[in-house]
Structure formats: structure tokens, C-alpha cells
Amino acid sequence: MHKGLHTTLKIAIRLLVGAVVLFSFNLIYWKYFWMKDLDKHGPMLYNLIEIQDTFDALYFGESSNFTTHPDDYNQLRISDNISAEFEGWRLGALNHGAYHVGMFRPLVSRVHNFKNRKTVIVTMNLRTFNQDVIYSPSEANLQLSTRFYKRSPALLNRVFVSFNYYDNRSGHERDLLKWKAWTYDTLKSTYDSISFEKNTIRRWCEVPKFLDSNGVQDDAKRQLADQYIKAYAFQIDEHNPMLKEFDDLVGIAKRKNLNLVFNLIPENIEDAQLYIGDNLVWLMRSNRDFLVERYTEQGILVVDNLELLESKHFIDRAVIPQEHYDAEGRERVGKSVANALKNQRTNVTDPE
Amino acid sequence: MLFNSVAFLIFLPVVVLLYYLLPQKFCWVLLLAASYVFYGSWKIEFLCLIIFSTIVDFYVGKLMHRATEKWRRNALLAVSLTANLGLLFVFKYLVLFLPPMDPMIANIYTVDHPFLGFIVQGIYFTIPVGISFYTFQTLSYTIDIYHRRIEPETHIGHFALFVTFFPQLVAGPIERFSRLMPQLKEKHQATYRQFQKAFRLMLYGFFIKMCIADNLSPLVDMVYDNPALFNGWSTWFGTFGFGLQIYTDFAGYSLIAQGAALCLGINLIDNFKTPYFSTSIGEFWNRWHISLSNWFRDYLYIPLGGNKVSLLRWSVNILAVFIISGFWHGANYTFLIWGAIHGLLYLVERGINARKRLPQTRLVRFIGGILIFASVNLAWLFFRIDTLTDVPNHVSQLFHSTGATVLELTWPLVAMLGVFLVFELLLYNNRIDRLLDKFNLPLRWTIYALFVWCITAWAGVTNHPFIYFQF
Numbered sequence: 001m002h003k004g005l006h007t008t009l010k011i012a013i014r015l016l017v018g019a020v021v022l023f024s025f026n027l028i029y030w031k032y033f034w035m036k037d038l039d040k041h042g043p044m045l046y047n048l049i050e051i052q053d054t055f056d057a058l059y060f061g062e063s064s065n066f067t068t069h070p071d072d073y074n075q076l077r078i079s080d081n082i083s084a085e086f087e088g089w090r091l092g093a094l095n096h097g098a099y100h101v102g103m104f105r106p107l108v109s110r111v112h113n114f115k116n117r118k119t120v121i122v123t124m125n126l127r128t129f130n131q132d133v134i135y136s137p138s139e140a141n142l143q144l145s146t147r148f149y150k151r152s153p154a155l156l157n158r159v160f161v162s163f164n165y166y167d168n169r170s171g172h173e174r175d176l177l178k179w180k181a182w183t184y185d186t187l188k189s190t191y192d193s194i195s196f197e198k199n200t201i202r203r204w205c206e207v208p209k210f211l212d213s214n215g216v217q218d219d220a221k222r223q224l225a226d227q228y229i230k231a232y233a234f235q236i237d238e239h240n241p242m243l244k245e246f247d248d249l250v251g252i253a254k255r256k257n258l259n260l261v262f263n264l265i266p267e268n269i270e271d272a273q274l275y276i277g278d279n280l281v282w283l284m285r286s287n288r289d290f291l292v293e294r295y296t297e298q299g300i301l302v303v304d305n306l307e308l309l310e311s312k313h314f315i316d317r318a319v320i321p322q323e324h325y326d327a328e329g330r331e332r333v334g335k336s337v338a339n340a341l342k343n344q345r346t347n348v349t350d351p352e
Numbered sequence: 353m354l355f356n357s358v359a360f361l362i363f364l365p366v367v368v369l370l371y372y373l374l375p376q377k378f379c380w381v382l383l384l385a386a387s388y389v390f391y392g393s394w395k396i397e398f399l400c401l402i403i404f405s406t407i408v409d410f411y412v413g414k415l416m417h418r419a420t421e422k423w424r425r426n427a428l429l430a431v432s433l434t435a436n437l438g439l440l441f442v443f444k445y446l447v448l449f450l451p452p453m454d455p456m457i458a459n460i461y462t463v464d465h466p467f468l469g470f471i472v473q474g475i476y477f478t479i480p481v482g483i484s485f486y487t488f489q490t491l492s493y494t495i496d497i498y499h500r501r502i503e504p505e506t507h508i509g510h511f512a513l514f515v516t517f518f519p520q521l522v523a524g525p526i527e528r529f530s531r532l533m534p535q536l537k538e539k540h541q542a543t544y545r546q547f548q549k550a551f552r553l554m555l556y557g558f559f560i561k562m563c564i565a566d567n568l569s570p571l572v573d574m575v576y577d578n579p580a581l582f583n584g585w586s587t588w589f590g591t592f593g594f595g596l597q598i599y600t601d602f603a604g605y606s607l608i609a610q611g612a613a614l615c616l617g618i619n620l621i622d623n624f625k626t627p628y629f630s631t632s633i634g635e636f637w638n639r640w641h642i643s644l645s646n647w648f649r650d651y652l653y654i655p656l657g658g659n660k661v662s663l664l665r666w667s668v669n670i671l672a673v674f675i676i677s678g679f680w681h682g683a684n685y686t687f688l689i690w691g692a693i694h695g696l697l698y699l700v701e702r703g704i705n706a707r708k709r710l711p712q713t714r715l716v717r718f719i720g721g722i723l724i725f726a727s728v729n730l731a732w733l734f735f736r737i738d739t740l741t742d743v744p745n746h747v748s749q750l751f752h753s754t755g756a757t758v759l760e761l762t763w764p765l766v767a768m769l770g771v772f773l774v775f776e777l778l779l780y781n782n783r784i785d786r787l788l789d790k791f792n793l794p795l796r797w798t799i800y801a802l803f804v805w806c807i808t809a810w811a812g813v814t815n816h817p818f819i820y821f822q823f
Binding site for chain 2: 007011021022029033037041144159162164172175179183
């Protein structure tokens with residue numbers, strides 16, 4: 001045989017054997033090791049696999065769902081409160097602190113297709129559209145988990161993780177990107193757009209705040225005020241990566257015939273008004289309007305709870321703008337979502 | 353671009369394919385472009401430094417070769433030393449003399465002043481990858497020209513390739529011009545045998561880096577990050593675990609580098625030869641990071657007088673070489689102490705041998721091996737620890753019976769450590785590509801499958817860059 005042909009054949013046989021070996025490895029890994037890896041590195045998919053067939057609906061949440069206060073009169077989660085409104089209807093909760101739509105999207109794509117249209121409630125947190133979350137230092141770890149959630153062969157996902165095929169930029173790098181965004185991302189329009197000159201987060205934060213008659217600043221209040229600016233002084237546009245994730249999620253839900261519901265969770269509007277004022281509240285409301293309009297038009301039920309709660313229900317209000325509510329707050333959010341679902345059932349002929 | 357990245361797994365075959373498709377005269381262009389892409393993928397700004405180093409040493413080399421007066425040659429050598437060591441000083445050691453900086457302040461400064469910010473970032477936080485390696489490689493070039501050991505390169509493109517050749521750019525092996533340059537200029541034919549060897553080197557390299565080093569790393573980090581939390585058993589594990597981690601991390605990198613270069617027909621020198629089986633400190637340094645040991649021997653130890661000086665002077669020189677070698681690793685006093693410990697161990701060993709040479713029986717060698725293994729691994733404590741104040745805590749913890757345990761070793765990790773130990777024993781005075789030649793086809797393929805399984809299913813999960821990248 002010609003030497004070149006011989007070598008080619010030799011290589012071809014090796015490649016074929018290699019492919020068979022890899023295929024077998026994928027089966028072995030999937031059968032015996034995948035769930036162990038999921039339990040450790042992709043906990044929400046692990047939970048999804050465990051519970052999805054035993055529940056009528058699923059609630060994808062983050063810390064807003066399960067964070068409680070020691071003085072709360074009960075420890076019920078938002079999802080428990082929704083569930084309580086429907087007798088015999090089981091709502092399974094999947095929660096993980098700091099998760100956002102970037103993690104929920106691949107998870108929803110792994111929800112089984114059912115004959116009956118399944119309801120999937122996804123937490124929509126306005127704050128996750130800001131640069132602080134987009135460039136969060138904890139994002140690398142979340143992205144690692146997300147890799148495990150992708151709909152690729154189990155072993156391939158494992159290989160991609162160990163070969164660093166996910167967004168694993170360091171916290172320092174992300175922090176630099178965040179400062180760039182805070183410096184250069186300008187607000188296109190604001191409530192008092194004529195006089196408003198502090199059109200970036202950095203400039204806005206630099207404005208002196210809470211000065212007493214002697215010109216001395218109340219540092220604690222100022223710091224909290226700046227946290228509000230960093231949390232909400234942005235305008236969602238088509239380039240926002242979280243928006244793209246929500247759009248993709250809608251596409252997945254349509255393909256899988258899921259009844260997708262967005263629970264736009266409450267923000268502390270009262271304190272935003274108190275610490276910053278009309279301009280910031282206007283931004284929050286206009287972002288809310290943008291989201292509600294966009295997804296309602298696409299046939300998604302968006303439960304607008306943005307202004308549902310007063311400041312007293314936010315348990316971290318003295319420290320940071322955060323969507324952690326007391327028991328009454330969680331109960332009201334739960335009821336609000338439940339009512340929206342009831343209305344949906346009444347208005348639409350829904351097999352669920 | 354990390355070797356253990358999907359980007360590299362695509363990058364390498366593309367470069368290799370183009371390399372063998374292109375006519376010989378364009379190969380250097382391809383490799384140079386590939387090397388700049390490889391290096392620039394970390395931070396494009398760092399390319400400025402490597403290009404600066406390349407230009408300085410290329411022209412210094414040319415001028416030095418032409419110069420006949422001693423003073424002119426000395427002056428040119430001083431220019432090269434100042435440029436390269438200056439670069440190294442600014443980006444690696446200057447931080448020791450500066451007040452600490454809040455990373456957030458540095459980031460804000462970088463946003464406002466991108467160019468100066470890049471320098472500030474380089475000085476404080478992101479040391480340019482591989483700067484210690486390529487500056488030493490280019491220094492060896494100018495020093496060799498100074499001593500008229502080699503002729504300078506006349507083509508700046510070829511010289512730039514010698515400085516930046518991507519498989520060994522960021523963590524060695526530190527190659528010599530006389531060895532690497534002729535290979536880079538040569539036309540190579542792709543052969544099955546060459547790719548087979550390259551595959552074996554890379555496979556074993558990935559196995560020890562990703563399965564041993566990356567799986568040990570979280571356990572070792574836990575012990576070093578919170579020394580007071582863990583019991584003695586765990587602290588011993590963490591201490592010796594780091595010895596294993598750094599070896600498998602760096603030797604793994606070197607094997608992948610050798611394999612990647614071999615895909616292009618280029619042989620890089622062996623950087624590690626089962627160093628933990630050494631029976632003396634001298635032997636250890638002949639087996640550990642060989643290209644750096646050779647560099648210090650040829651460009652520091654011998655110019656200082658080698659062994660042709662008085663005993664006292666020789667002892668001082670040995671200590672100096674080891675301390676400088678320690679300092680080469682990083683801008684921290686702990687590295688100086690680590691180097692000094694090795695220097696002292698070497699002097700003690702030579703002192704014992706000078707008084708009475710021990711018979712080289714198996715028992716003596718075995719005991720020697722155990723002692724060297726223990727000493728080297730305990731010395732790593734100074735290499736790994738963040739500050740000297742942590743040392744007493746860590747050492748006292750070695751003898752505590754209370755505390756948490758990190759010894760939750762999973763059975764796959766234990767199995768992989770077993771496989772590694774067996775292969776290290778088999779690889780004593782051998783190399784993986786040659787060792788596998790001795791096995792028949794079914795056994796060889798079983799071994800390949802075993803390594804592939806470990807790399808794909810059991811490799812470490814969290815992102816661990818190669819330890820030596822920080823140097």
C-alpha cells in the first residue's frame with residue numbers, strides 16, 4: 001500500500017476509535033458522575049431534575065425569595081405565599097443567591113415539555129440590569145455553574161469548564177469594566193433633562209449630598225444615597241445583556257409552550273425618593289415601563305410589583321438597596337403574583 | 353491564552369496546519385504573528401514591553417558584535433542589562449518600595465488615564481505574564497554575544513520570534529539562542545512519529561496539571577488561607593500538597609509547551625526530570641526547572657568564579673545564587689528565605705560530602721531521598737506563604753491535634769494520585785513519550801484512554817492559572 005495512504009488510514013482508525021471512546025466516556029460520565037458534579041457545581045439544575053416532575057409549576061428565584069428576618073412572624077418564602085393561594089396546586093421553588101436571568105435562561109430550557117402547559121415564574125429584578133451586577137466579581141462562579149446548565153453532552157460541558165470555556169474574568173478585571181461603564185455610560189434622558197448635568201453614575205455620585213448648615217456631610221446617608229445611584233441610575237436599552245437574556249427566555253418559553261410569568265420584584269422606591277429624589281425614581285419607573293411594555297406585548301404575564309412595598313418592608317434598608325423583604329412583604333408579593341395568575345386563568349382559556 | 357483553554361485547543365491545530373501548508377519563507381511570519389496573538393490575548397498592552405525588549409536586544413546585539421573596543425561592548429551590555437532588568441524591576445519589584453494601593457483606586461485611575469493606568473496595574477496587580485522568562489532569554493542572547501559565543505541574528509523578525517515563540521514564551525523552558533534559533537529557521541516535515549510524541553507529552557502534561565495540580569489546589573488553598581482552622585494532619589497535607597501541586601502544575605506546563613513546540617518540529621529542552629526522587633539538593637536542582645538552574649549556573653555562578661575560588665568565596669557565591677534565584681520568583685521576602693534555605697541545604701550537603709563521602713548504597717540513597725523530599729517540601733512553605741508572620745502559625749498548626757480537616761479526598765482524586773505515583777516511578781530517568789514506546793498497542797491505548805478519562809471527567813473545575821505565570 002502507498003505509504004501516504006497507509007498513514008492516512010492509520011490516523012483515520014485512531015480518530016474513529018477516539019470518537020467511540022469519547023462517546024462511551026460521555027455515557028459513563030452522564031450515568032455515574034454527572035449528578036455528583038451538578039450537586040457541587042450546578043446546584044439549581046440538580047434541584048430542577050429532582051423536583052420538576054413532581055410540581056405543577058416552578059418558581060425561579062434568588063435571595064429575595066428565601067431571605068428572612070429573625071423577627072418575621074413567619075419564614076414563608078414568596079413562592080410559598082403564591083402556592084398558599086391555590087389549593088392543591090404545587091409550586092416548586094428553585095433558589096440561589098445572586099442568580100439572575102443569565103442563569104435562569106439555560107435552566108428553563110431544561111424544563112421538560114409537558115402535555116399540560118406548565119407555569120414557570122421567573123424573578124425579574126430591576127437591579128440586575130445595572131452595571132454593578134453585570135460586572136459583579138461573583139459572576140465568574142455563576143458562569144461556571146451556567147456552563148453545566150447548557151444543553152450539550154454532559155461530558156462536553158465538564159470539559160468546557162475545566163478548559164476554562166466560560167466567562168471567567170477576574171473580579172479585578174470586572175471591577176475595571178464597571179468603573180468604565182460608570183464613567184462613560186451616559187443617561188440619555190432624565191426627569192429634569194434640561195437641568196440635569198450629572199449624566200453618568202460617577203458624576204452623579206460626586207455631587208455633595210446631605211450637607212448640614214455648616215457644609216458638613218452626613219457620610220452614612222451620603223454613602224447610602226450613592227448606593228441608590230449605582231443601583232438604579234441606568235436606562236435599559238437593546239444593548240443590555242440582561243435584556244437579551246430575557247428575550248431569549250421568552251423564545252425558549254414559546255418553543256416549549258410554557259406559561260412564562262415574570263415577577264418584577266419590589267424596589268425601595270420610597271428610599272430612592274428620600275435619598276436621591278425625582279430623577280432616580282423617574283429612571284426606575286421608566287425602566288419598569290419599558291420592561292412591562294416589552295414583554296406584555298410578547299404575550300408574557302409581567303407582574304409589576306415594583307412599587308408594591310413601602311420602605312419598612314425592606315430588611316436591609318439601612319445598609320444597602322436590596323430586595324430582601326420581611327414576612328409581610330413576602331406575603332404581599334406572593335399574593336400579588338397569585339392574583340395575577342388567577343386573573344390570567346379567568347381571562348384566558350388556559351389548560352392549566 | 354492558557355494552555356488549558358478551549359481557545360488554545362483551537363489555536364494550536366490552526367497554527368500547526370498553516371505552518372505546514374505555508375512555504376518555508378513565510379513560516380517565521382506565521383509563528384511570530386501567532387506568538388503575538390497568543391501573548392496579546394492576556395493584555396494587548398503587554399506586547400509593548402516584549403517589543404521593547406526585542407528591539408533593544410536586537411540592536412544591542414548587532415552593535416556589540418561590531419564593536420571592538422572593550423568599553424563599548426561593556427556599555428552596550430550595560431544597556432541590555434539595564435533595559436531588561438529595569439523592565440523586570442519596574443513591573444515586578446518596584447511594588448516592594450511603593451505604598452500599597454487599593455485595587456479600586458487603581459481601576460478608577462486606569463479609567464481616567466488609560467496609558468499610565470496600564471503601568472500602574474502592571475506594577476501593582478497584573479504583572480506582565482512571563483516577563484521573568486523572556487527577559488532572561490533575551491539577556492542570555494546579549495551576554496552570549498558579549499562573550500562571542502554566538503553571532504547576532506541579522507533579521508529582526510527572526511529575532512522577535514526567538515523572543516516570543518509562543519509554546520515557551522510565558523513560563524519557559526528558557527531556551528538559548530544557539531539551540532532554538534536554528535530550529536526556528538529550519539524547514540520541518542510533519543511526521544506521524546513527531547505528532548505521536550507531541551500528543552503523549554501534551555496528554556501527560558494536561559493530566560498532571562489539570563487532574564493533580566488543579567484538584568489539589570483548592571485543598572491546599574484552604575490550609576494556607578486559614579492556617580489556624582485546621583488540625584495538624586490537614587496542615588501537613590496542605591504543606592506537602594503544595595509541593596506536589598507546584599511540581600505537577602509547572603512540569604505539566606513544561607510538557608505541554610514541549611508537545612506544542614514539537615507539533616511544529618521544534619525540540620525544547622526537558623525542564624523537569626522527576627525531581628522528587630532526587631537524593632541530594634544538588635541533584636534536585638539538576639532535575640527541577642532545569643532551564644532556570646542552567647541559566648543561573650552559566651550567567652551568574654560561573655561568572656562569579658564557579659568552583660575556582662576560595663571555599664569562603666564559593667560558599668558566599670552559592671548562597672547569593674540561590675537567594676537571587678529565590679528573588680527571581682517573586683517580589684516578596686519569603687522567596688528570598690526560600691532561596692536561602694536551598695542555598696544552606698546545598699552548602700551543608702557539600703560540607704558533609706567533603707568530610708566523608710557516604711557509600712552510595714540503596715539504603716543511603718533511599719534515606720537521602722526521603723530527607724530531600726521532606727526538606728524541599730517544608731521549604732515550599734516559604735514559597736507559598738503570603739507573609740513571614742504567617743509562618744509561626746502555620747508551623748505550630750502542624751502539631752495541633754484539634755481543628756477542622758480538609759482530608760475529604762474523593763476517590764477519583766486518590767485514584768489519580770495513585771496513577772501519577774506509578775507513572776513518576778516509571779518515568780525516573782525517562783520521558784513519557786519514550787516510556788510509552790515500550791508498551792504494546794493495547795496497553796498504550798488503555799493508558800491514553802485512562803488519561804483522557806481523567807482529563808475530561810475528573811479534572812479540576814475552578815479556574816487555576818499556571819502558578820509560574822505570576823513569575
